[in-house]
Amino acid sequence: MRYELYYQPSIQGRGEFVRLALEDAGADYVDVARDPAFGRPGIVKILEDPTVEHPSFAPPFLKAGKLMIGQTANILQFLGPRLGLVPKDQASRLWVHQLQLTITDWVAEVGATHHPIANALYYEEQKEEAKKRSAFFTSQRIPKFMGYYEKILTQNGNARPYLLGRKICYTDLSLFQMVEGLRYAFPRAMAKVEPSCPRVVALHDKVMSRPRIKKYLASPRRLAFNENGIFRHYPELDEA
Amino acid sequence: MRYELYYQPSIQGRGEFVRLALEDAGADYVDVARDPAFGRPGIVKILEDPTVEHPSFAPPFLKAGKLMIGQTANILQFLGPRLGLVPKDQASRLWVHQLQLTITDWVAEVGATHHPIANALYYEEQKEEAKKRSAFFTSQRIPKFMGYYEKILTQNGNARPYLLGRKICYTDLSLFQMVEGLRYAFPRAMAKVEPSCPRVVALHDKVMSRPRIKKYLASPRRLAFNENGIFRHYPELDEA
Numbered sequence: 001m002r003y004e005l006y007y008q009p010s011i012q013g014r015g016e017f018v019r020l021a022l023e024d025a026g027a028d029y030v031d032v033a034r035d036p037a038f039g040r041p042g043i044v045k046i047l048e049d050p051t052v053e054h055p056s057f058a059p060p061f062l063k064a065g066k067l068m069i070g071q072t073a074n075i076l077q078f079l080g081p082r083l084g085l086v087p088k089d090q091a092s093r094l095w096v097h098q099l100q101l102t103i104t105d106w107v108a109e110v111g112a113t114h115h116p117i118a119n120a121l122y123y124e125e126q127k128e129e130a131k132k133r134s135a136f137f138t139s140q141r142i143p144k145f146m147g148y149y150e151k152i153l154t155q156n157g158n159a160r161p162y163l164l165g166r167k168i169c170y171t172d173l174s175l176f177q178m179v180e181g182l183r184y185a186f187p188r189a190m191a192k193v194e195p196s197c198p199r200v201v202a203l204h205d206k207v208m209s210r211p212r213i214k215k216y217l218a219s220p221r222r223l224a225f226n227e228n229g230i231f232r233h234y235p236e237l238d239e240a
Numbered sequence: 241m242r243y244e245l246y247y248q249p250s251i252q253g254r255g256e257f258v259r260l261a262l263e264d265a266g267a268d269y270v271d272v273a274r275d276p277a278f279g280r281p282g283i284v285k286i287l288e289d290p291t292v293e294h295p296s297f298a299p300p301f302l303k304a305g306k307l308m309i310g311q312t313a314n315i316l317q318f319l320g321p322r323l324g325l326v327p328k329d330q331a332s333r334l335w336v337h338q339l340q341l342t343i344t345d346w347v348a349e350v351g352a353t354h355h356p357i358a359n360a361l362y363y364e365e366q367k368e369e370a371k372k373r374s375a376f377f378t379s380q381r382i383p384k385f386m387g388y389y390e391k392i393l394t395q396n397g398n399a400r401p402y403l404l405g406r407k408i409c410y411t412d413l414s415l416f417q418m419v420e421g422l423r424y425a426f427p428r429a430m431a432k433v434e435p436s437c438p439r440v441v442a443l444h445d446k447v448m449s450r451p452r453i454k455k456y457l458a459s460p461r462r463l464a465f466n467e468n469g470i471f472r473h474y475p476e477l478d479e480a
Contacts, residue, residue, distance in 0.1 A: 054338070057342045070338045071341040101311040102297045104344075129356065140360060145297075
């Protein structure tokens with residue numbers, strides 16, 4: 001099946017978590033807004049089309065045959081078994097989805113570091129509040145989230161380097177993306193935290209060295225981080 | 241099966257979305273932290289127990305036989321088919337879960353109105369920022385979220401008053417809770433928005449009149465809203 005991913009064309013954003021799963025699996029997909037045959041208007045059209053049966057509140061959303069699925073974690077839980085990125089038993093699927101939803105919470109907190117007052121305002125209009133919020137995020141929340149995943153990997157033990165154990169799942173790919181994004185946005189804070197989370201760092205490295213991911217990261221399909229996305233590098237928000 | 245719900249004992253919070261589903265279905269469950277036989281230490285103990293196989297980042301979490309499930313929306317998607325609160329076909333389950341995850345996002349934004357800088361600080365320490373954030377939340381975000389669900393109900397038409405159509409699903413119960421909570425926290429803002437969202441209001445009323453929900457709301461099991469929860473009434477944050 002050819003999947004259609006609908007997301008903004010110029011940022012990694014939440015769409016990137018879906019892209020990583022599709023890329024790692026070598027799935028056939030079109031990134032609609034970046035495809036010359038469709039383009040960005042395609043998303044706006046669908047978001048405003050009153051005949052769409054299951055409209056999304058916001059991108060990303062995925063078209064898979066007749067299904068139209070929104071919410072990043074929901075898309076991943078749908079794709080997971082199809083792409084071989086989660087086992088089919090219920091217990092594994094629920095657990096991986098839980099771990100993914102905690103990533104969702106984490107991503108929202110990242111976004112709030114540069115937009116603590118409103119997404120409708122520019123960063124420059126909420127810079128002072130952003131500094132305050134980021135100070136708590138880098139000193140308390142990054143260690144807490146990183147520590148949570150480190151704890152799970154520690155419980156798994158050395159022979160089971162992924163969140164589920166021996167086999168990779170889609171949330172491993174998302175955790176890789178969190179580390180990448182946080183290193184870009186808060187390099188000094190991450191340099192402090194990473195030594196206490198060696199298993200998360202090792203997982204990041206394992207994901208990055210997977211052949212399809214490696215190829216993807218080197219391709220033009222992987223957008224660079226920038227200051228319009230979720231992970232933004234504003235040096236004044238990082239730790240001293 | 242007797243479900244065990246683990247959540248804070250003195251607030252509705254995120255646990256309430258799970259309670260409403262269990263109550264509406266007349267399920268057998270114990271609200272562990274509020275049960276004299278267990279108590280609040282039971283939660284902390286589990287959160288810190290290194291032998292728990294699937295530890296949650298935060299409450300609520302649910303014990304169902306051997307399964308331990310965290311993240312509110314994940315718990316609801318697990319309970320849904322068991323409690324008759326979602327059809328068993330995949331398309332319905334994905335759609336209802338998507339609608340629930342948008343409620344999750346909305347709840348996080350509610351929490352940020354009184355804690356825009358950090359959950360680790362008291363409200364009084366971030367009151368000025370909270371006023372700024374709430375002004376955007378009440379004027380832009382409440383109408384946007386309410387309008388999204390109103391649009392879906394409008395598409396369904398008069399004969400299909402629930403989000404899925406003729407039959408209630410767990411996200412209808414959560415949408416009821418959003419209206420209740422927002423009325424408590426921002427009565428003036430809601431009074432302005434509600435006239436343009438008659439179908440959401442009608443759904444709220446339908447849920448509230450369901451026999452088991454009615455009984456639950458009148459029981460001591462339903463905690464009152466208060467200023468330790470997600471929905472807090474600080475008059476200075478409401479619209480003028």
